[in-house]
Amino acid sequence: MSSHQTLIKILEERIASYVPSAEHEHVGTITDVGDGIAKISGLSKIGSSEMIDCGQGVKGSVLNLGEDSVGAIIFGDYTRLKEGDTVKSLGQVLSVPVGESLIGRVVSPLGEAKDGGPAIHSKKNYPVEKIAPRVIERQSVSVPLQTGIKAVDSMIPIGRGQRELIIGDRQTGKTALVVDAIINQRDTQHTDRPVICIYVAIGQKEAKVAKIVAELKKHKAMEYTIVVSASASEPAALSYIAPFAGTAMGEYFLDQGKDVLCIYDDLSKHAWAYRQIALLLRRPPGREAYPGDVFYLHSRLLERACSLDKKHGGGSLTALPIIETQEGNVAAYIPTNVISITDGQIYLEGDLFYKGIRPALNVGLSVSRVGSAAQVKAMKKVAGKLRLDLAQYRELAVFAQFGSDLDEATKKQLDRGARLTEILKQGQYEPMSVGAQVVMLFAGVNGELDDIPVTDVKQFENDFLTFLREKHPHVLVDAAKDMSAELEAQLRRLIELFKKK
Amino acid sequence: MKDAVKTIARAFADVARTTSEDQYPALCTAALALLDKCQSPKSALKRFRKLAERAVYRQTDTMLLTISSPSGTLGEKTKDIVALFEKYSGRRIELIEQKDASLIGGMRIAFDDERIDASLHGNLAQVSAFLCNPLSVSH
Numbered sequence: 001m002s003s004h005q006t007l008i009k010i011l012e013e014r015i016a017s018y019v020p021s022a023e024h025e026h027v028g029t030i031t032d033v034g035d036g037i038a039k040i041s042g043l044s045k046i047g048s049s050e051m052i053d054c055g056q057g058v059k060g061s062v063l064n065l066g067e068d069s070v071g072a073i074i075f076g077d078y079t080r081l082k083e084g085d086t087v088k089s090l091g092q093v094l095s096v097p098v099g100e101s102l103i104g105r106v107v108s109p110l111g112e113a114k115d116g117g118p119a120i121h122s123k124k125n126y127p128v129e130k131i132a133p134r135v136i137e138r139q140s141v142s143v144p145l146q147t148g149i150k151a152v153d154s155m156i157p158i159g160r161g162q163r164e165l166i167i168g169d170r171q172t173g174k175t176a177l178v179v180d181a182i183i184n185q186r187d188t189q190h191t192d193r194p195v196i197c198i199y200v201a202i203g204q205k206e207a208k209v210a211k212i213v214a215e216l217k218k219h220k221a222m223e224y225t226i227v228v229s230a231s232a233s234e235p236a237a238l239s240y241i242a243p244f245a246g247t248a249m250g251e252y253f254l255d256q257g258k259d260v261l262c263i264y265d266d267l268s269k270h271a272w273a274y275r276q277i278a279l280l281l282r283r284p285p286g287r288e289a290y291p292g293d294v295f296y297l298h299s300r301l302l303e304r305a306c307s308l309d310k311k312h313g314g315g316s317l318t319a320l321p322i323i324e325t326q327e328g329n330v331a332a333y334i335p336t337n338v339i340s341i342t343d344g345q346i347y348l349e350g351d352l353f354y355k356g357i358r359p360a361l362n363v364g365l366s367v368s369r370v371g372s373a374a375q376v377k378a379m380k381k382v383a384g385k386l387r388l389d390l391a392q393y394r395e396l397a398v399f400a401q402f403g404s405d406l407d408e409a410t411k412k413q414l415d416r417g418a419r420l421t422e423i424l425k426q427g428q429y430e431p432m433s434v435g436a437q438v439v440m441l442f443a444g445v446n447g448e449l450d451d452i453p454v455t456d457v458k459q460f461e462n463d464f465l466t467f468l469r470e471k472h473p474h475v476l477v478d479a480a481k482d483m484s485a486e487l488e489a490q491l492r493r494l495i496e497l498f499k500k501k
Numbered sequence: 502m503k504d505a506v507k508t509i510a511r512a513f514a515d516v517a518r519t520t521s522e523d524q525y526p527a528l529c530t531a532a533l534a535l536l537d538k539c540q541s542p543k544s545a546l547k548r549f550r551k552l553a554e555r556a557v558y559r560q561t562d563t564m565l566l567t568i569s570s571p572s573g574t575l576g577e578k579t580k581d582i583v584a585l586f587e588k589y590s591g592r593r594i595e596l597i598e599q600k601d602a603s604l605i606g607g608m609r610i611a612f613d614d615e616r617i618d619a620s621l622h623g624n625l626a627q628v629s630a631f632l633c634n635p636l637s638v639s640h
Contacts, residue, residue: 011632018631022619027611031548041551042614068507068552088616 148431159374161307393417
């Protein structure tokens with residue numbers, strides 16, 4: 001039987017199996033609509049966050065439950081609705097399609113395709129709001145999530161299941177850092193623990209999202225990435241649910257025991273969208289006009305990041321939320337909220353960026369509360385001294401500005417620090433493998449680069465790594481595991497040999 | 502302001518119960534004057550009407566039943582439907598019959614915040630959703 005005949009047969013069976021029935025609906029009437037929200041009279045039995053069908057393909061979700069009316073946010077073009085329209089309850093909380101069919105796609109927070117490709121067909125839907133896994137279901141974070149960025153993986157290591165905040169002013173490289181982290185997960189795709197990435201763009205420009213998608217495609221990262229986009233031109237309701245939707249999509253893979261990386265870019269705009277919705281729904285404004293539960297908004301989102309124990313699948317969901325500060329003020333309301341929720345922060349400074357230190361990481365203010373528990377042994381050995389050397393360098397650099405005569409030890413420390421700072425600089429879209437990172441940091445902290453001019457350090461790094469990849473690839477593989485005494489001796493010999501060349 | 506409308510509506514319903522019909526116009530004028538005094542916007546008037554209606558029905562234990570059909574009337578069937586609702590709700594039924602040509606056939610019954618859609622229009626929407634579900638084709 002040809003496929004046409006099969007299709008006709010299936011359609012005929014479907015039509016024959018259809019039993020018409022009267023539909024019982026719970027309904028209400030729109031009394032007020034505008035600015036993305038609707039006031040609805042009726043719907044007396046509806047629950048919070050329950051979905052409603054406003055007709056004309058427009059859906060919404062009920063947020064305010066009043067005695068004789070409810071307030072709902074509209075996911076779509078609210079101008080198509082008018083007073084007097086009937087809306088009906090869909091009897092389910094807001095949920096999004098999840099599954100493998102979303103990988104490689106750009107979707108809206110409702111799971112609709114935005115990349116011009118075929119419609120998303122999914123067999124399963126997950127609720128957007130979900131209670132986070134309990135304490136008993138979790139295990140300690142111990143598996144590293146390699147971002148491929150030397151400064152991060154050495155001094156602010158991130159583990160799978162951790163929440164690490166990326167915070168900084170505008171144009172300091174926050175998005176660049178997370179895009180590099182996504183690109184670096186390409187190396188995990190052929191291991192026994194591949195990482196699936198979900199990038200949630202909240203209130204971003206469409207052009208920026210398109211550029212990120214293009215870059216991910218160029219580096220073949222879209223093969224394991226889902227992009228959820230609620231752009232600036234779309235209703236605030238979509239920006240509000242976007243991070244929850246992205247997390248729900250990630251939880252599908254988490255439930256299968258897989259590792260997921262969720263990036264929320266950025267939660268500042270998420271808080272703005274929530275403030276807009278809350279003010280329109282006449283909820284009482286609090287500090288900076290945010291609603292009183294803006295902390296809960298982010299805490300319930302980020303608590304869903306976890307590392308589950310083997311009994312519950314052993315998967316993990318790592319969250320990298322981004323917060324944009326204004327003029328470096330990390331003590332503002334939303335930044336302090338999210339700092340207190342997360343397991344550490346990566347602080348990017350504009351001053352460092354303009355000095356050419358990119359990524360513009362402020363090592364002094366950045367921290368990972370998981371720490372070396374999320375580092376491979378080799379990195380633990382070389383990174384321990386690195387942070388101390390840099391801290392000493394920063395202190396001494398202040399005195400060096402006064403131009404006073406310096407003793408030999410101080411000059412040596414300053415030279416070492418300058419070379420370490422140079423090593424930690426990294427180009428955009430150039431994530432580095434663990435082995436390469438360990439090798440270069442080993443060379444830096446052990447003084448092997450002290451005789452190389454600071455301006456030539458980057459060139460030396462590129463050439464030396466190329467030399468190792470071509471002639472001694474096993475060194476990079478071994479360095480990714482542990483730094484034994486033999487490997488250290490071999491590395492020193494190879495560095496000397498390369499210098500002579 | 503929102504509470505003022507609700508309070509006036511409830512008071513209106515309370516007073517209307519004990520007032521004779523010939524005094525209803527005066528009662529309405531008084532209610533409108535109160536709303537004016539509270540500086541309620543015009544949209545509050547529509548809410549007031551609905552709230553007053555709801556308050557009256559609640560107090561008199563009445564259910565407003567709206568039956569919509571393409572012709573506007575179902576004839577004898579209407580009595581059967583009303584009797585059925587009276588039996589199962591235990592409340593007095595106030596019936597409104599509406600004409601809605603978009604239903605094509607059948608009927609739609611609305612009461613409180615519920616609606617039973619037994620119209621052809623509703624059935625066609627169900628069929629459309631049913632057929633548009635992804636097909637599982639096995640070769």
